[in-house]
Amino acid sequence: MSLLSSTPTNTRPRDVQVAEISTNTLVLRSRTWERLKFEVEYARQKGTTANSYLIQAERTALIDPPGESFTEIFLQELAKHLDLTQLNYIILNHVNPNRMATLKVLLAQAPQAKIVCSKPGANALKTTFPEWMSNIQSVREDTLDLGGEHQLQFITVPTPRWPDGLITYDAATQILYTDKFFGVHVCNDILLDENWKQLDEDRRYYFDCLHATQSKQVEAALEKLAPFKTKFYAPGHGPIVRYSLSRFTYDYRQWCQEQKTQELRVALLYASAYGNTAILAQAIAQGLIENGVSVESINCELTDSTEITRAVEASDGFIIGSPTLGGHAPTQIQTALGIILSTATKTKLAGVFGSYGWSGEAVDLIESKLLDASFRLGCETIRVRFSPTEFTLQQCQDAGAEFAQVLKQNKKFRVPRQVVTETHIDRTEQAVGRIAGSLCVITHQQDNSHSGILTSWVSQATFNPPGLMIAIAEDQNADLLIHPGNQFVLNILKEGRNLRRYFSSRSSTENSFAELGIKTANNGCLILNNALAYLECTVQQQMASGDRWLIYATVDNGEVLEPIGITAIQQRKSGSHY
Incomplete structure (x- = not known):
């Protein structure tokens, strides 16, 4: 593996590190040593890399261009290695709104390039950018022949947080381009994971922040990946996984299993119009997970009513989050709230959160409906106007931690030796x-x-x-x-x-x-x-x-x-x- 270009790290600017990782294949690592975003997964503040990959066979494909923080320096570096008028495909394993700025500039310079993504991703792109209709090519479990034995195969891996998720496999190099799977938020000059033991803590933190709440879907994705003969995991963030391939897969399976063995379980239900409510949900989930509570994340926009009912019934408590659209909660949240009010037992602990642009009526409506139905709130209701800040995300984590502690107190109150029934306890608590x-x-x-x-x-x-x-x-x-x-x-x-x-x-x-x-x-x-x-x-x-x-x-x-x-x-x- 040869290093082609890299800015010296002692100056610590944002830069793009480029290296050849296999035949006809480059990685372009857009790097920052600062905390890139407010999201909880960046809280360790060790910087991050946004990894993109360039396959130059008979036809060329760029996989996962970075977000707008790196648009200018990335495209400058890409132009050193590729005539953009010769770019055939831009593969998006996940349609990230943050990538739109980079895509706009890239398509302006390479209007002939096709954007390849999953069908949900294509629908999102067409809605936001109808002028790109002719450039968009949706795939499922399809293949794409780049020539020279570079036969790309696409694996759909939808999750509540990334319903449009794809993983791309190159048969010629036996590389799995895993996007949000097997990543870590650290920044350094090391391209491969030869010192992978030193990454254990950061890898686990990344998993807990991004995947612990959707462990059911992660396990399904691991089953889909098992048949592929793989030499490398090429994730969207952090070093390329070569030396710890089997260990990392094993760890993901173990961490998913741990979520099933927790004594207490919370269903985290939400919808997110612009992504802000989803960010709050992740922060609340982190507070719960850090306090030993298993969390099942349910994106109500993508989940049917039977699945919502199952998740609520299997939980010890639920937390529901909503944006406010036109003075109301989205239809999917209203449906979820109706399921809760009609089927959930009143002994379950409840929580409410949401983001809004102006009025925030949806959060107040959900809170009042739950209180009127005699549900108990396990934490203060969270209302965030516009985008969350580091302070509000900390409030969300604290709320998750508080919710977990109240759950544990309730559990102690309901140990088997108690001779009163849950109904009796519920009535007594209401009276007090x-x-x-x-x-x-x-x-x-x-x-x-x-x-x-x-x-x-x-x-x-x-x-x-x-x-x-x-x-x-x-x-x-x-x-x-x-x-x-x-x-x-x-x-x-x-x-x-x-x-x-x-x-x-x-x-x-x-x-x-x-x-x-x-x-x-x-x-x-x-x-x-x-x-x-x-x-x-x-x-x-x-x-x-x-x-x-x-x-x-x-x-x-x-x-x-x-x-x-x-x-x-x-x-x-x-x-x-x-």
Whole structure:
């Protein structure tokens, strides 16, 4: 394998590394050492490569050109190795909207080239770019002869995240071009996986982010690939797989099996008009998976009602996500919600999320329907306007983690030795949930680092001196609040002003205050300017009780920030969660 060109890595610019990997076959690795996107799979921040492949036989084929981040430098490098007027085929193993900028420029310079992709991919391209109709060639389990024994065979591998997925096999070189399979997000000069053991952790993280929620479809894809005699996996990201071929396949099978053996299971149902809701779904799934919960991803736009029913019935809980289109949820989400309301038992934990451009009615509608039906929410409902940011993706992961913990608590409550039935438990929890409390944010600080806790478990305990009683969980940084002398500010929230979304995780951090107006209290903790009132408090006593710490604190100072306003009340449907 010979290296043809590469920019020195010590300067670390974005570049394109080119190498010959087999007969008539080049890889063009568009590289960045920075985090390329906000998606959770890039969170390890080790950079990435966008791998494209060029087969130059009697006819030429370019496989998977990169996204718009690399358009200019990629096409400059490609032109050094190919007269673009001689390009015959552009093969898209996945129709990625991010590739459209590159495709536009490429087709302008090579208008004779045919775009080869799966039928779902072709439909998406024709809808978005009708002027490309004559260039698009859809395939199923077809072959494409490039001459010189380069007989390409296409294998369809649809998944919820990539319904148009293809894998391409070249019989002449015995290379499988696997796109989203067997990849990893790392960037370096190493073309092959000779140091594959060092990649184990990154490979597993990539699988968990992209494939764990669709392990059923991944197993089906592995079965389709088994008959092919393969020397290389050529993925869309990371090094080319040669030395660990059998091991990597084995790992994928094992990781898929692990998803089946988890004790708790969540059905993650969504539709995604522009891809934003799907990104949120992946972040929520990552929070669940990291906390030992198996997730089955269901793209409702591509799944029939019987499959949705099966997934919900087999789950311990479900989370449903939707965009808002014309003030409503898409028809597929309305169908899924109808299935849930008519068939799912009320003991299943529920969650809601979604993205929107302007109004976001779909998320509110789904949430209200589930609450009216007496489902319990396992985490704060997530609403994201426009594209998600790194902060909102972290909120999604935190929500997934919180949902997993509530599931586990419910599981403990329902161990076999309990003599009450699930119906009894459900009714009891609903009754306890009718105890309402003021919605508050507790802010505290340590070593000049501020954090906040959302709670409604606060009540006045004494008149003289004025004192409060607060219940706080261990995973809410209880160690910072339970010792006599610890100080905090109790921010009492106002009805109709949605501050709670900034503190949806179990214990928020500095990021929670980034978009909020704040000032510092006398005790050094933060006051939320948009709160209804605040109280500066000092802890006097604490007591461990059940799964909470009970804290008694006296009030040192306080002020009503908005004389005209109503205290926000946490109305719960169940006593099993905040």
